[in-house]
Amino acid sequence: MVYKVEVEVFEGPMDLLLSLIKKDEIDIYDIPINTITEQYLGYIRKMGELNLEVTSEFLVMAATLIEIKSKMLLPKDKTVEDGVEIEVDPRDELVQRLIEYKTYKEIAEKLKESEIIESRVFYKPREDLSIFDDPVEELGNLDLDKLLKAINSIITRKTNDNELLDFEELHREEYTLDECTDNIKSRLSKSERVLFSDLLSIRTSKGEVIAYFLSILELVRLKSIWVEQDDSFSDILIIRRMVEV
Numbered sequence: 579m580v581y582k583v584e585v586e587v588f589e590g591p592m593d594l595l596l597s598l599i600k601k602d603e604i605d606i607y608d609i610p611i612n613t614i615t616e617q618y619l620g621y622i623r624k625m626g627e628l629n630l631e632v633t634s635e636f637l638v639m640a641a642t643l644i645e646i647k648s649k650m651l652l653p654k655d656k657t658v659e660d661g662v663e664i665e666v667d668p669r670d671e672l673v674q675r676l677i678e679y680k681t682y683k684e685i686a687e688k689l690k691e692s693e694i695i696e697s698r699v700f701y702k703p704r705e706d707l708s709i710f711d712d713p714v715e716e717l718g719n720l721d722l723d724k725l726l727k728a729i730n731s732i733i734t735r736k737t738n739d740n741e742l743l744d745f746e747e748l749h750r751e752e753y754t755l756d757e758c759t760d761n762i763k764s765r766l767s768k769s770e771r772v773l774f775s776d777l778l779s780i781r782t783s784k785g786e787v788i789a790y791f792l793s794i795l796e797l798v799r800l801k802s803i804w805v806e807q808d809d810s811f812s813d814i815l816i817i818r819r820m821v822e823v
Contacts, residue, residue: 589640592679594621599676609669611650615643646672718733729791729814758786758793766803766818774814 588594598617599606600771620642637728649668656663758777765772777790797803806815 591618591636593683594618594636594682594715595639595676596683606680607673609673610641611647613668615647642672643742708725729787755789756794756797758789759797762793762797762816763802766816770818772816774816 586597588597595614595618598614599609602613604610604614619640620633622636646668654667656665658664669758722781761777762772763779771796774790774794778787794803794805794814798805801819804817806817807813
């Protein structure tokens, strides 16, 4: 039986050290230099046994670890900061390099993930939509406030309900928008213009007025009609546009 031995590939010595630290759940700020050095050298020996090329940067790191290991056995150097004497940890420089490398590696991984996501996104070129611009002012000389005043005026004249229209409350009505819209289209198919009041009868309820009003707004949005009015309380004139309604 032939045994296949695989050695994990690392981008460099710092990558190998981070892997060893993560594997043994070691505190990066308090690295057990003896353990890490032995594990690192063990990996280098395994690469040699498998006739894998051991690059110079791996050998330089091995020498660095051995040097740090030997310094840990000697009395620590001391430095003075703000008048206080502090022992110098031989591992400090290595720890700083590992933290910087870890930060750059995490950023690189996030950028790579973003690149993968962006590679799956396709953007549609911007198109010139100016040909669809319509110069017609659908509401003519009106605004919604004037329309609302007109509707309330019609409710007062056409119905026995003195309660004015309030869009803050919505109630379920027996009149559907589809029915009112179809009636408006039917009227406009016979005449180019029709007054809003002509759509209503003496028995018209406030709910029916509201349904017709909303139908008009929808037809304006669909560019099927536009509306005109002389003043705030006059009747609303519905005008068929020169398109299919």
